Amino acid sequence: MENILEASGLTKRFHGLVAVHDVSVQLRRGEILGLIGPNGAGKTTLVDMVNGTLEPNAGDLVFEGRSVRGLPAYRRAHLGIGRTFQIMKPFPGMSVLENASIGALFGTNGGERSIGRAREQARECLAFVGLGRRIAQRADALGGPDRKRLELARALAMRPRLLLLDEVMAGLNHVEIEEVIEDIKKVRDQGISILVIEHVMKAITSLSDRVFVLHHGEKIVEGSCGEVLRDPRVVEAYLGRRRR
Amino acid sequence: MKRAGAAQRLPEPPEGEPGARGAATRAARRTALALAVAALAALPWIGNTVLVQFGISVLLLATLAQGWNIIGGYTGYPSFGNSVFYGLGAYGVAIAMVQYELPFWVGMLLGLGLGVAFAGLLGLAVLRLKGHHFAICTLGLALVMTAIVSNLEIAGGNIGLVLPLLRSEVLFYELALGLAVLATLTVLWLSRSRFGLGLIAIRENEEGAAVMGVNTTFYKVIAFMLSAAFTALAGGIYAYHITYIDPVGVFDVVLNVKMIIMAVFGGPGSVLGPVVGALILSATAEVLAARLTGAASLFFGIVIVVAVVFMPRGIAHLVRHIGPAGWRYFIDNVRTHRL
Structure with a gap:
């Protein structure tokens, strides 16, 4: 499978704070990639850099074979990058x-x-x-x-052609979440590649072909759902280290 | 409360399908507007000189309010720099006719070019500011332009320029009417075109618009230039009509405030609102000035305050929504805006 999106070494600093540090990730055409991580891990910042809301300080971003770094958001929309916002912008x-x-x-x-x-x-x-x-x-x-x-x-x-979903299920009840999960599956079946940020684990496990985890702005694990959720580093990121 | 609940449960009306009835009302509305324009065009042959003079002033103000409506009402950028475009239009005509003895229409083109080019350059620089910042920046600009033009020899310095006299009120009236109609048709086109929807999206949420593919910078600058075009042309007609201009007179910020008041009173972001606003407020000001002379401004101020408190979204909104609510429309406005 070819990659629709290739991010390499993306870094974003806000003055002293490094929100995203040296993150590389590939999204294959037609796949649903889950992006998880604790609050403040840099998930939204990463998505912002993909669709052009923010410009990275370093790294490159290749969409369908061409670098889109430096292109304004509207040009990336024309190329086929669509997104939703966690804080909605109707x-x-x-x-x-x-x-x-x-x-x-x-x-x-x-x-x-x-x-x-x-x-x-x-x-x-x-x-x-x-x-x-x-x-x-x-x-x-x-x-x-x-x-x-x-x-x-x-x-x-x-x-x-690429859809970035930033917490579209936050605040929905169980029935509504089921509906949205089904909707997203149908969208993927139309051939649209999807990057989904979600805190609702059920959504991540039932949707994602692969998952990657951000913690303190860095990618700590990437792999299938089962592998990632069992990984001790992920458990530690969410729950902290067990005291001995 | 009961009524509101009932209203919510009503099925959603189908969204503006161009049915037979819709087409009929639209045709009727179009005919009515065409008749109104024809009646206005015939006014110089029916009315007296005073009325024609008043008409010229109202039509120019309507054009200005409509020009402001494009950048302020549709795009959501409260410009205080439109008086600069007005001044440039006026000086374009004056300089062409006085310094180079060119015909009036060449002066209009010069003024138009100056205004639009200036709006383009200025827009690229200041349209990245929003809200109050944009307003204050453009306001400062208006003051700067007065100072600059006062020191230009070609513009007659701070003494100004005296234009050749043309005693043809009818010509000025028809020109002003033509321009006001053209401005209104442009806004009508905005209200139902892809370009206009892009502007409204920018007004409603600029970042959201950009993410959905609207080239916001380009759209804003074009809107600013369009706004400047009508404003400059109005300035050109004014200059030839009044026959004498000076920097303080045509780069007047108070005129800009007038445009805003008229557009907002009528209904910013609507098609006919600014025209109606210009007419009603000019007529009110005229009547008050005749009856009360000295205290006129005071009463004019009261009219504005009452309007802002009871119908903050303008006449266009009032006409469309007062129907079932009646006088409660005003009460609701006061309540929702916590005044």
Whole structure:
């Protein structure tokens, strides 16, 4: 399997704090890669560097065979990198349909030129995540779980080739989490590669083909779900060292 | 409370499908607007000189408010630099006609070029600032421009320039009307185009827009230049009409404040709001000035304060939402904005 994304030696410093240090990771085409780690491990910072919200201090980032380092976020969106935010960034004054339409109008390859076709595409994505009946509502009138769904629909409407999901399940109940897991599987079946950050372990274990773990900004383990979760270094990162 | 609950359970109406009824109302609305424009165009032959004078002033202000609407209302960047574009447009006409004895339309093109080019350069530099920072930066710029132009010999220094006199109120009126209509049609296009949706996305959440593929810098700069174009053209018409301009008069920050008040009063981010705002506020100011002379500004201030408290989202929003709520619309506004 070829790699859709190759990050090598990514480092991000915020003044004195090293948020991400020398992280290299590959994402294969069509795979779901789980990214886990304790709070403050640098997961979101890593995703920010992939989609261009942040620029790394060092390292390189190759997407579909070309380096995207230094490209602004909108150019990376045109190349096919879509993402959701943990702290959601909806367009509050716009309707749910318009919110998703923006993704369809401006996303991969610069998006649809026709507003009509963009709306159609947005409608499909909203129906897919279960917001089909709420398209006329204003985005700021949605409740928490629906906002999460909208965040996902907006990213999907971009028709991305790589989807970065930053905690799309936080705050959802069990039933809702099951639904989103199924949705994400369907998205992968369409051939979209996915990087998923999640604290919900059930989601990580049932979705991920591989998992890698960040701790204090460094990659400590990478491998299959079972291997990684049994690894003593991962246990230590989450629970601390056993006192002897 | 009961009513609100019932409203929430109603099924969502299908989103604006262009059904037969929708098409009919849209056609009717279009005809009404075309008739209104035709009536306005005929005004010089019906009304008296005072009315035509008032019309010129309102139409220029409507254009300015509409110009501000593009950058302030749609894109969400509260510009205090639009009076600079106005001044550049006015000086473009004045310099071309006085210093080089060129025809008026060449001056308009010069003013347009100056305004748009300046907006482009300025935009690249200051549109990375947001909110208050952007407002203050553009405000400072307006003051700087007054000082610069006062020291330019070609612009007549701080004495200003006297333009050739043209006694044709009708011509100025029709020009101002044409420009106001053009500005409004442009905003109408914005409200339903891909470009305009990109601007609204920037206003609603700039980072979110960029991540979804909107080239935010390019969109903002183009919006600023578009805003400057109409503002500069209005300045050009004003200069030829008033026949005398000086730096303090045309780079006036108070004019910029007027644009903002009119656009916000009418409804920022709407198509007709700024035009209606310009008309209502100009008429109010005119009536107050005639009746109360000295205390007029005081009452004008009261009108603005009352408007901001009871209808902070402008007339456009009021018209669309007052229907079922009635007077409670105003109470709700006061409540939600904690005034």
